[in-house]
Amino acid sequence: MQRRILGLAAVVITVVGAAGCGSSDSGSSDSSPAGDSKTTQVKVGIIPIVDVAPLYLGQKKGFFSSRGIELEMVSAQGGAAIIPGVVSDQFQFGFSNTTSLMIAQVKGVPVKSVVNGAASNGKVGADVTGVAVKKDSSIKSAKDLAGQTVAVNTLQNIGDTTVRESVRQAGGDPSKVKFVEIPFDQMPAALDDGRVDAAWMGEPATTIAKGQGARVVASPFAETDPKLTVATYFTSTKLAQQNPDLVKKFTAAMTESLQYASDHPDEARQVLTTYTKISGDVLKNLTLPSWPAEIDMASLEKLASLGEKDGLFGDKKPDLDALFS
Incomplete structure (x- = not known):
């Protein structure tokens, strides 16, 4: 059900199964003026993963409807579908990991982040993603991953x-x-079958793999930066310029949703059952990300620097201030 949670070719990353791309009708009406005399229909391109729980929780609690926004979440295969969908007005907003947004920007794709999405919880050994190995693997730490698949x-x-x-x-x-x-x-099975030496997993794959005896030997997000901003919600620069009122309302509603999810983790966990097939012990045991209202720019500067080192951006550098502030 979950394919990749983080990629430009996925949400960046990432992607989860349910691949509906939404109907072809526009679903967006003009934003209502400050009296909220009418409702604005807003489509949000998402991947149905743990990270977007605050969006669904905020919808349930009325944080969007109270601002005149009627949400429709549309599952896509990740950034490869979400980013073009936002730019082409199929979605008014989308969810993507931050590296994918940086890659899109340096390629000239007109996108702008509007509000935080998810972050590392900062816990080495118990973060929202981790590198897992089989119980009997000789790999004991991240250092041992050199030379491995x-x-x-x-x-x-x-x-x-x-x-x-x-x-x-x-x-x-x-x-x-x-x-x-x-x-x-597919990672828990690939690891268990010995097709790979280790797997960098998100939830619920990590919890499933642990149930098969796997061990976590590295927590790349937390080890890169304990406050790493992993993903954000974004829009097109065109919408940001043409309908700033709608962007302002969406941002305010999402900020309230992030705060509520942070304050009520049990409710955030339970809302997963409304848009995923996660249940039982996996639901009870899976690790939640952190949902701070604010983007951590220092962590994004570090992530961009690492991306440059890896050659993700070609000969350009992402303009983080233009993209995230």
């Missing part, structure tokens, strides 16, 4: 960039890690 959901994106940083910090040679692309939902 590691699965990531999307190549040349936030996964392999942060895994390399974990290897680097542990004293290993990041250039000697061999990355292969496997959807998140």
Whole structure:
């Protein structure tokens, strides 16, 4: 069900199964003026993963409807579909990991982040993503990943960039890690079958793999930066310029949703059952990300620097102030 949570070719990353791309009708009416005398229909391109729980929770709590916004969440295969969908007005807003947005920007794609989405919880060994190995693997730390085959959901994106940083910090040679692309939902089986030596997983794949005896040997997000801003909600620069009132209302509603999810993690966990098939012990045990209202620019500067080191941006550098502030 979840394919890649983070990639430009996925949400960046990432992607989860339910691949409906939404209807062809525009679904967006003009934003109402400050009296909210009418409702604005807003489509948001998402991947149905743990990270977007605050969006669904905010819809349930009325944070969007109270601002005259009627939400429709449209599941897509990740950034490859979400970013073009936002730029072409199929969606008014989308969810993407931050590396994918940087890659899009340097390629000239007119996008702008409007509000935070998800962040590392900062807990090494218990973060929202981790590199897992089989119980009997000789790999004991990130340093040992050098010379091994590691699965990531999307190549040349936030996964392999942060895994390399974990290897680097542990004293290993990041250039000697061999990355292969496997959807998140297929990683537990690939690891268990020995098709890869290790797998960088998001939830619920990590919890499923642990249930099969896997061990987490690295937490790339937390090790890159304990406050790493992993994903944000974004819009097209055209919509931001033409309908700033709608962007302002969406941002305010999403900010309230992030705060509520942070304050009520049990409700955030439970809302997962409304848009995913996660249930039972997996639902109870999976690790939640952090949902701060504010983007952490210092962490994005570090992520961009690592992306440059990995050659993700060609000969350009992302303009983080234009993209995220």
